[in-house]
Amino acid sequence: MKEILIEVSNLSRIYHVGDSDIAALNKVGLSISKGEFVSIMGPSGSGKSTFMNLIGCLDTPSSGTYMLEGIDVSCLVRDELAEIRNNKIGFVFQGFNLLSRTTALENVELPLLYSGMPARQRRERALDALRTVGLEDRIDHQPNQLSGGQQQRVTIARAIVNNAPIILADEPTGNLDTKTSAEIMDLFVRLNRDSGITVILVTHENDIAAYGRRLVRFRDGSIISDEATS
Numbered sequence: 481m482k483e484i485l486i487e488v489s490n491l492s493r494i495y496h497v498g499d500s501d502i503a504a505l506n507k508v509g510l511s512i513s514k515g516e517f518v519s520i521m522g523p524s525g526s527g528k529s530t531f532m533n534l535i536g537c538l539d540t541p542s543s544g545t546y547m548l549e550g551i552d553v554s555c556l557v558r559d560e561l562a563e564i565r566n567n568k569i570g571f572v573f574q575g576f577n578l579l580s581r582t583t584a585l586e587n588v589e590l591p592l593l594y595s596g597m598p599a600r601q602r603r604e605r606a607l608d609a610l611r612t613v614g615l616e617d618r619i620d621h622q623p624n625q626l627s628g629g630q631q632q633r634v635t636i637a638r639a640i641v642n643n644a645p646i647i648l649a650d651e652p653t654g655n656l657d658t659k660t661s662a663e664i665m666d667l668f669v670r671l672n673r674d675s676g677i678t679v680i681l682v683t684h685e686n687d688i689a690a691y692g693r694r695l696v697r698f699r700d701g702s703i704i705s706d707e708a709t710s
């Protein structure tokens with residue numbers, strides 16, 4: 481039996497805008513085991529990002545439960561969520577969200593600043609992560625001195641520097657050309673296979689989704705299919 485990492489049940493998220501309520505997620509249930517590589521697809525507005533924000537502890541559900549490594553995180557307060565986020569989850573988004581005028585090395589070190597780790601050890605860890613993504617020769621470059629693919633590699637290094645067991649990637653190849661997208665996807669595959677990192681990835685491209693081993697489809701805030709792909 482595979483160890484369950486993420487388990488959500490009846491998860492709903494309703495946004496209140498003016499007088500109307502938008503049910504972005506409607507009683508979603510899903511469990512994900514340690515080491516899985518799950519692709520999520522669905523039309524624009526179907527709730528994918530809302531789901532990722534909840535899974536990533538960036539947001540809390542309107543109702544339902546979310547168990548992460550057996551801990552009920554649906555009822556935690558902000559500081560507790562921030563701590564879980566910092567230790568358990570690495571984020572990779574479409575826009576690279578790197579600090580400008582800040583070197584690759586410093587960007588990757590950022591998540592370690594909260595941990596009180598000594599500077600030297602921080603640097604070692606960040607270097608290690610940059611090596612893992614193949615950017616050891618670009619550590620002193622700032623984002624505007626790097627290609628899109630290289631910037632996304634920095635983001636991935638930043639996502640793994642804390643040894644987080646989960647990577648959440650929301651359209652990580654959305655701004656990249658086909659060849660660079662394939663390189664980034666190979667990197668996710670390698671992290672999943674070699675380091676056992678659980679990868680959950682949102683994409684609207686079939687080719688990209690095919691890198692995962694399970695495909696979950698959303699529509700109108702619900703899961704409409706969930707199947708193994710290879």
Ligand SMILES: Nc1ncnc2c1ncn2[C@@H]1O[C@H](COP(=O)(O)OP(=O)(O)O)[C@@H](O)[C@H]1O
Nearest residue numbers: 495497502504523524525526527528529530531
């Ligand atoms: N912060 C928000 N406030 C109000 N409505 C939102 C907010 N975020 C998303 N929504 C709405 O929730 C639904 C799901 O959005 P989202 O999760 O971003 O979909 P997807 O990522 O699949 O495109 C959409 O109808 C969207 O307009």
Ligand SMILES: [Mg+2]
Nearest residue numbers: 528529530650
């Ligand atoms: Mg989205």
